[in-house]
Amino acid sequence: MRSPKDFFKPLAVGAPAPITQVPARPSRVIHFFDPSNEKMAAKVPAMVGTVDVLLGNLEDAVKADRKEAARAGLVAIAKATDFGEHTQLWTRVNALDSPWALDDLTTLVTEIGDKLDVIMVPKVQGAEDIHYVDRLLAQLEAKAGLSRPILVHAILETARGMANVEEICGASPRMQGLSLGPADLAADRRMKTTRVGGGHPGYLVRQDPVEGDIRGEVHGPRATYQQDLWHYTIARMVDACAMHGILPYYGPFGDIADVVACEDQFRNAFLLGCVGTWSLHPVQIEIAKRVFSPTAEDVAHARRVVAAMGDGTGAVMLDGKMEDDASLKQCLVIVELAERLARTDPALAELYAVEPATQEG
């Protein structure tokens, strides 16, 4: 463990100084594309401004014989594209034990390090993985003469990674956030699902029998309620991120056609504290943006509570409900998020009735 005195010192001579706070840029939707897929890659420039993050994926879902093409494709796209003020460029590199990870990192940082905001590292097992990437990035940043550090985002997709989640979050000042990797995590835990995220009809609770009618022969079938398989994992991830001042994200929802369940899964994550999610297909972009932006009603209610609470202390009644210092803090989370999003999204500025002066702030 590094001394707290050294934590914010660069890990290589000539590397940029580490940041002390994760930049509060919108990242409601991290849109994945395969840079080796020419049809998909051709769509990327037109997506600038429509998503918060464009992520060139080099890992799973890119065929083994297309890994070099994906890396080269991402370099070409990054060089040719102006990502503007409001769309970030991220990448997901191959796993650290794969034959491609070292070349991914060295090529991307030296070729397009000035354009890359965040590197997503899959299958992170513990702080040692982040320490390895941290030092290597510092060396590469120094070599490339970069003036700002590239941030690191870990995917939680192993039981060991979950068990070490707090130490992963605190392993480096580069840590920007965590995403859930439900497919690999399910496999590693030996869960009995066969899906990429989302629920399962067998994971449920059942209404108590009425008057001992266990089989529902007299009173009709007992109601069942499907439960969220990912509740524990997301809640644990959110706590670890909040504790370390970094950002939690849901991850992929593989049933592209089921836009309804996708929205539900995203909203569960939003309500539990996540700031964004991934989109794998264009159809998921609007869902993610909508779900991870508070509703106009939530913002209006939060503002009423803020106004009613005056100096922020004590207790008041509003619409029959008690509001106090703690409910005020929740409302401030909503108001601050709305105002931050409104600064980069004119439609939301209008929806939330944010004054132009605030937009500039």
Ligand SMILES: CC(C)(COP(=O)(O)OP(=O)(O)OC[C@H]1O[C@@H](n2cnc3c(N)ncnc32)[C@H](O)[C@@H]1OP(=O)(O)O)[C@@H](O)C(=O)NCCC(=O)NCCSC(=O)C[C@](C)(O)C(=O)O
């Ligand atoms: C699902 C797939 C195969 C369906 O691809 P498709 O071509 O069959 O879909 P489509 O509906 O026919 O596509 C319609 C149009 O949209 C385009 N399109 C389609 N997708 C995109 C996209 N993402 N970005 C930009 N454009 C896209 C596509 O090229 C097509 O263009 P066209 O109308 O001109 O013909 C395809 O969307 C895809 O490959 N998406 C990305 C998948 C991916 O990145 N997976 C990895 C992340 S999840 C993961 O790794 C798990 C995790 C975390 O590790 C763990 O849980 O363990």
Ligand SMILES: [Mg+2]
């Ligand atoms: Mg995975």
